[in-house]
Amino acid sequence: MIRVGVVGCGIIGRIHCEALQEVPGCELVVVADVELANRERAKKEFGVSAVGSVEEMLAEFDVDLVDICVPTYLHEAVMTQAMRAKKHIFCEKPLARSLEEGQRLVALSAGYDKKIGIGHVVRFAPAYEGIRQSVLQGEIGQAGVVRTFRGGSQFPVGWQDWFADFDRSGGVIVDLLIHDLDYCRWLFGDVERVYAKTTQGRTTARLEHAMVVLRFKNGVIAHVEGSWTNFPGQFYTAVEVAGTDGLISFDSRKTNPIVTATVPDTRAQIGPTAVNPYALELEDMVQAIKEDRPPLVSIDDAFATLEVALAASRSARTGQVVEL
Amino acid sequence: MVVKIGFLSLAHMHAFSYAQALNSIKECKLVGVYDSDKERGEKGARDMKTEFFADPRTLLEQVDAVIICSENSRHREFTELAASYGRHVLCEKPIATTREDGQAMIKACEKAGVKLQIAFPVRFATPAMRVKEMLDQGQIGDVLAISGTNHGQMPGGWFVDPVLAGGGAVMDHTVHVVDLIRWFLGKEFVSVYAEADSMLWDVDIDDCGMLSMEMEGGVIVTQDPSWSRPRTNPTWGDVTLRIVGTKGVIDLDAFAQNFVVYDDVKNKISERSFAEDMDFGLIEDFIHMIIEDREPSISGYDGLKAMEVALAAYESARMNKPVTLS
Numbered sequence: 192m193i194r195v196g197v198v199g200c201g202i203i204g205r206i207h208c209e210a211l212q213e214v215p216g217c218e219l220v221v222v223a224d225v226e227l228a229n230r231e232r233a234k235k236e237f238g239v240s241a242v243g244s245v246e247e248m249l250a251e252f253d254v255d256l257v258d259i260c261v262p263t264y265l266h267e268a269v270m271t272q273a274m275r276a277k278k279h280i281f282c283e284k285p286l287a288r289s290l291e292e293g294q295r296l297v298a299l300s301a302g303y304d305k306k307i308g309i310g311h312v313v314r315f316a317p318a319y320e321g322i323r324q325s326v327l328q329g330e331i332g333q334a335g336v337v338r339t340f341r342g343g344s345q346f347p348v349g350w351q352d353w354f355a356d357f358d359r360s361g362g363v364i365v366d367l368l369i370h371d372l373d374y375c376r377w378l379f380g381d382v383e384r385v386y387a388k389t390t391q392g393r394t395t396a397r398l399e400h401a402m403v404v405l406r407f408k409n410g411v412i413a414h415v416e417g418s419w420t421n422f423p424g425q426f427y428t429a430v431e432v433a434g435t436d437g438l439i440s441f442d443s444r445k446t447n448p449i450v451t452a453t454v455p456d457t458r459a460q461i462g463p464t465a466v467n468p469y470a471l472e473l474e475d476m477v478q479a480i481k482e483d484r485p486p487l488v489s490i491d492d493a494f495a496t497l498e499v500a501l502a503a504s505r506s507a508r509t510g511q512v513v514e515l
Numbered sequence: 516m517v518v519k520i521g522f523l524s525l526a527h528m529h530a531f532s533y534a535q536a537l538n539s540i541k542e543c544k545l546v547g548v549y550d551s552d553k554e555r556g557e558k559g560a561r562d563m564k565t566e567f568f569a570d571p572r573t574l575l576e577q578v579d580a581v582i583i584c585s586e587n588s589r590h591r592e593f594t595e596l597a598a599s600y601g602r603h604v605l606c607e608k609p610i611a612t613t614r615e616d617g618q619a620m621i622k623a624c625e626k627a628g629v630k631l632q633i634a635f636p637v638r639f640a641t642p643a644m645r646v647k648e649m650l651d652q653g654q655i656g657d658v659l660a661i662s663g664t665n666h667g668q669m670p671g672g673w674f675v676d677p678v679l680a681g682g683g684a685v686m687d688h689t690v691h692v693v694d695l696i697r698w699f700l701g702k703e704f705v706s707v708y709a710e711a712d713s714m715l716w717d718v719d720i721d722d723c724g725m726l727s728m729e730m731e732g733g734v735i736v737t738q739d740p741s742w743s744r745p746r747t748n749p750t751w752g753d754v755t756l757r758i759v760g761t762k763g764v765i766d767l768d769a770f771a772q773n774f775v776v777y778d779d780v781k782n783k784i785s786e787r788s789f790a791e792d793m794d795f796g797l798i799e800d801f802i803h804m805i806i807e808d809r810e811p812s813i814s815g816y817d818g819l820k821a822m823e824v825a826l827a828a829y830e831s832a833r834m835n836k837p838v839t840l841s
Contacts (some may be wrong), residue, residue: 335712335715398659404710422763
């Protein structure tokens with residue numbers, strides 16, 4: 192039984208705690224969070240111990256796997272501590288906030304004899320996995336032009352509102368679009384150059400809309416777009432891949448098998464799949480430990496994706512094309 | 516007053532939709548068709564229930580205005596010819612294939628005292644007109660970002676001939692969206708970055724691309740002009756704009772008003788529009804402009820500005836860096 196400790200039990204940490212309940216062969220034993228309210232909630236919801244820091248967790252609990260769900264800018268510090276404690280590590284995306292942080296983590300991980308996996312969860316989403324299979328099988332011939340969208344929901348509110356501090360979160364490109372940048376890398380390989388635009392710095396409204404144009408080394412042209420809105424909008428994602436022999440098109444808004452409307456007026460669109468992608472990525476991590484194999488998304492892979500996201504971010508800031 | 520109209524060339528298939536509009540507007544009369552391709556002209560004239568003219572001059576003597584549906588690179592010669600006869604011009608987009616040609620067309624019409632209008636019919640699509648009103652009313656605050664598409668199927672024919680068309684998908688499908696956005700916001704584009712390539716079809720011209728632009732006041736815009744709709748697509752393509760403002764978002768799908776027909780006999784699934792015909796709106800506006808002697812709603816200058824963005828996109832794609840527009 193793999194004993195798991197989750198560090199950071201806010202928005203995403205809670206999602207991981209829920210997902211871990213579904214993962215066979217592991218047991219959530221402890222969470223660490225600086226906020227008392229988050230600790231109390233985790234105790235109540237998951238019946239686990241809760242401590243106030245990662246140091247306490249590592250000192251007082253015998254965990255095999257540390258699952259890092261703290262804000263991005265704290266990833267390096269927590270992952271470094273977990274490595275010093277010789278733990279298996281699963282870390283939420285993005286790997287780190289900056290290239291330097293990422294480089295230090297990659298250097299530290301060289302020769303590390305425990306497993307490290309990064310949570311690029313979109314690779315575990317059934318629709319995205321299906322699209323990948325279809326593309327790889329050549330159903331639409333050679334891919335040429337790709338579009339992705341992710342967003343539409345309200346600007347997130349995290350601990351100390353860290354998402355709104357772009358120095359800490361990186362904003363839409365680094366925090367949100369990194370999902371699609373990783374997915375596109377997974378399908379099409381290395382990126383040749385990137386040119387990006389974002390509303391970051393162009394408005395004081397609490398929103399961000401970003402549009403990234405990529406050219407892959409294999410020639411594929413991609414448009415990766417996404418947003419956080421300043422109104423309570425509906426989150427959705429979309430993918431379109433055009434190839435020499437056809438087109439693949441997916442829009443999550445069109446794939447809700449259940450739509451409800453009730454009295455009093457509430458409306459919901461529900462797209463249940465029997466599998467939870469967060470549980471799948473954590474199951475892959477647990478199995479990687481048990482089978483002594485690398486997890487699907489390695490630290491090197493996640494670093495390569497981070498490089499693309501930071502290149503896009505730099506392009507948006509400077510107005511220049513960034514070659515990779 | 517009945518405005519007499521002639522077609523100069525039927526190379527562009529939009530001519531047939533324009534003819535349908537002409538034949539249903541009582542203030543105008545379709546007099547005839549000239550086409551350098553005699554076979555195409557004669558057949559087209561029959562379909563349009565009008566006369567074929569082997570000499571454009573004979574046709575020009577008998578009309579008040581012409582609609583030019585030639586290959587892009589021949590727009591200038593036909594416009595200059597029409598202007599020399601003192602005839603008004605409605606020219607298919609893009610205005611031309613070079614800046615010099617576009618400017619010469621504007622100058623020729625000015626000198627002759629005739630109107631020059633460019634055919635950007637999407638301005639007459641009801642959903643586009645409604646969005647223009649919504650933006651003017653400030654319903655989404657100040658516009659910050661726009662993401663557009665004008666996808667299509669690969670048109671083939673002279674559209675994939677670099678000389679006759681002046682460019683591929685980027686030239687064909689950038690100008691509609693650029694014109695719509697210029698009209699919506701009343702601002703000009705100041706920089707263009709683009710990727711353009713032949714990735715989807717066996718053609719020697721760009722069949723796909725991606726533009727990333729900036730407008731006056733810092734509005735950011737992307738546009739996907741790709742001929743990326745497969746042959747099995749239920750319709751020709753799309754025009755969509757996601758417009759992000761400080762107080763909301765508008766998602767415009769200009770041709771969403773369809774029902775779907777599944778036809779086992781033809782083994783085909785197709786979308787059928789129930790929207791108002793935007794080409795009718797364009798032609799009606801052109802006829803009324805002549806009758807009322809007012810300025811064209813879409814001028815030669817508008818056509819020139821849209822084409823300049825497409826030309827800058829090609830320059831950017833060649834150099835792999837953004838290009839500043841003057």
